[in-house]
Amino acid sequence: MVVSLRLLVEEWKVRLGWWGVCASALLSLAACGSGASPEPSGQFAGEVVVFAASSLTNTFTLMAEAFEDEYPGADVQLNLAGSSTLREQILAGAPADVFASANEENMKRVDEGGELGSDPATFATNTLSLAVPAGNPGGVSGVEDLGNSNLLVGLCNESAPCGQFAEQMLATAGVEASVDTNEADVRALLTKIGADELDVGVVYVTDIEATAGVDGIEIPADVNIVATYPIATLTAAQNQELAELFVDFVLSTEGQGIMTAAGFGSP
Amino acid sequence: MSSASGRGRSVRTRPPTILVALAALGAVFFLIPLAGLLKQTPWSDLPELLTSDVVLDALRLSLISSIAAALISLIFGVPLAWLLARVDFPGRRFVRAVVTLPMVLPPVVGGAALLFALGRRGLVGGPIYDSTGFLLPFSLWGVIVANTFVAMPFLVVTVEAAFASIDQRYEAAAASLGASRLTVFRRVTLPMIGPSLAGGLVLTWARALGEFGATATFAGNLQGRTQTLPLAVFVGLESDRGAAIAISLVLVAISMLVLVGLRDRWWGQR
Numbered sequence: 001m002v003v004s005l006r007l008l009v010e011e012w013k014v015r016l017g018w019w020g021v022c023a024s025a026l027l028s029l030a031a032c033g034s035g036a037s038p039e040p041s042g043q044f045a046g047e048v049v050v051f052a053a054s055s056l057t058n059t060f061t062l063m064a065e066a067f068e069d070e071y072p073g074a075d076v077q078l079n080l081a082g083s084s085t086l087r088e089q090i091l092a093g094a095p096a097d098v099f100a101s102a103n104e105e106n107m108k109r110v111d112e113g114g115e116l117g118s119d120p121a122t123f124a125t126n127t128l129s130l131a132v133p134a135g136n137p138g139g140v141s142g143v144e145d146l147g148n149s150n151l152l153v154g155l156c157n158e159s160a161p162c163g164q165f166a167e168q169m170l171a172t173a174g175v176e177a178s179v180d181t182n183e184a185d186v187r188a189l190l191t192k193i194g195a196d197e198l199d200v201g202v203v204y205v206t207d208i209e210a211t212a213g214v215d216g217i218e219i220p221a222d223v224n225i226v227a228t229y230p231i232a233t234l235t236a237a238q239n240q241e242l243a244e245l246f247v248d249f250v251l252s253t254e255g256q257g258i259m260t261a262a263g264f265g266s267p
Numbered sequence: 268m269s270s271a272s273g274r275g276r277s278v279r280t281r282p283p284t285i286l287v288a289l290a291a292l293g294a295v296f297f298l299i300p301l302a303g304l305l306k307q308t309p310w311s312d313l314p315e316l317l318t319s320d321v322v323l324d325a326l327r328l329s330l331i332s333s334i335a336a337a338l339i340s341l342i343f344g345v346p347l348a349w350l351l352a353r354v355d356f357p358g359r360r361f362v363r364a365v366v367t368l369p370m371v372l373p374p375v376v377g378g379a380a381l382l383f384a385l386g387r388r389g390l391v392g393g394p395i396y397d398s399t400g401f402l403l404p405f406s407l408w409g410v411i412v413a414n415t416f417v418a419m420p421f422l423v424v425t426v427e428a429a430f431a432s433i434d435q436r437y438e439a440a441a442a443s444l445g446a447s448r449l450t451v452f453r454r455v456t457l458p459m460i461g462p463s464l465a466g467g468l469v470l471t472w473a474r475a476l477g478e479f480g481a482t483a484t485f486a487g488n489l490q491g492r493t494q495t496l497p498l499a500v501f502v503g504l505e506s507d508r509g510a511a512i513a514i515s516l517v518l519v520a521i522s523m524l525v526l527v528g529l530r531d532r533w534w535g536q537r
Contacts, residue, residue, distance in 0.1 A: 082505070084505040084506070085505060087505075088504065088505060152402075152405060154487070157488065157502055157505075157506075158502075158506060159502060159505035159506035160505075179489060180405040180487060180489060180492075181405050181487025181488055181489050181493065182487075182488050182489060182490075182502075183487070183488065184483065184488070184501070184502075192382075192487075195382065195383070195386065195388065196387070196388045197382060197386045197387060197388065197404055
């Protein structure tokens with residue numbers, strides 16, 4: 001039941017996330033316009049809309065809470081989805097203030113679209129891990145098992161960073177994966193592994209700890225990749241100062257502490 | 268044609284402006300997205316895009332799975348519709364509600380429910396997998412099941428209404444004249460529900476063709492095995508927009524062709 005609910009929430013986030021953000025942004029705009037919004041801490045009050053990769057779901061929820069504690073007038077709205085989905089939304093004019101991507105490529109495309117308000121800064125690194133259902137019922141031992149056609153193997157879709165990194169890793173390891181499904185993003189993949197409907201998948205190291213019902217199997221460093229996560233403010237930001245403040249907070253000692261506690265590398 | 272409406276036409280009363288304006292806006296609302304799609308279409312690359320492996324695989328899977336879903340719906344849906352319309356059994360309201368539920372449920376909920384029922388650790392799928400090794404998710408069968416689950420209610424609802432609305436005295440008369448039950452169904456009932464059956468079947472097929480949420484959740488996404496046209500569009504929008512738009516055009520074209528072509532023939536001239 002928990003798993004099914006989570007699946008639904010993820011799917012609806014992907015589908016409705018932008019509109020939810022949109023609606024709330026409009027509401028806050030209206031509130032600002034009528035001068036009704038309280039401003040307890042001066043210029044640092046208001047809403048900051050953060051578009052973050054779905055592998056940042058847990059850490060950025062914590063990050064948002066910590067930021068709001070630090071700046072009581074600030075209200076962080078998170079829109080979590082696959083980095084490429086977020087990229088498309090931003091390029092289509094979504095009202096976002098900050099973009100935190102799971103790879104450089106999507107950040108670059110947003111930059112080329114003229115949407116970046118600041119230079120991207122790397123705030124975390126991540127590596128890949130094999131994910132198996134708790135107890136490893138498929139008896140997976142390493143990367144070469146991804147080529148086993150008797151196992152149900154899932155990857156992220158090639159348009160999502162975790163899918164691209166997995167392809168790189170497989171190429172380095174010289175393994176041709178016997179893939180059964182390419183999921184839309186890392187959360188959808190983890191849901192199916194957690195439900196024991198897939199035997200093994202390639203996810204981020206940080207997802208293993210964060211996901212119930214999923215065990216990790218290490219991918220050796222010589223074939224593994226290092227993903228770097230860039231963050232930047234966007235030109236669409238309603239409150240550029242607050243957006244910059246959020247980015248600074250992510251890069252601060254406190255923000256970096258949240259990232260490393262979840263298993264991310266600090267750049 | 269009644270004389271009243273004939274007189275109305277001869278006087279040539281103009282339709283109320285406000286109604287026309289609202290109706291026009293309503294129609295434009297449906298036209299604009301189509302125009303947007305056409306404007307974004309990379310026309311010169313279209314032949315190449317449409318003959319790519321991704322598109323051809325998805326087209327093949329979409330046609331197979333949607334037609335299979337429509338046929339399965341026909342086999343199980345018509346008896347179900349008959350039962351719901353003609354037999355007063357305890358729990359009929361409940362069965363009717365359960366059968367029509369997928370029409371209002373978000374398809375992704377249906378997909379999740381199917382996974383937890385028919386997946387290899389599912390309520391029904393578990394024992395089947397353990398004893399035979401047969402697995403529905405991540406296979407074409409899974410796509411067909413997801414399509415059928417979402418689409419069959421359209422057939423049941425349409426045909427049940429038809430069964431309920433025809434005058435049963437015709438059937439009784441045929442039977443009293445010595446026609447067997449089969450003959451009555453074939454010669455009397457079927458011709459009377461024919462238009463509804465055909466219409467329902469088209470709706471069912473069209474719904475199956477456009478199915479996305481339940482398929483992605485239950486059957487997964489793999490080119491050549493489970494990736495139907497709507498899934499290919501979803502993937503393409505983030506990686507290869509030209510291909511995604513080309514596939515969208517294919518879906519629009521197939522749907523328009525069927526709706527325009529069959530509307531006149533089966534749903535009566537208007």
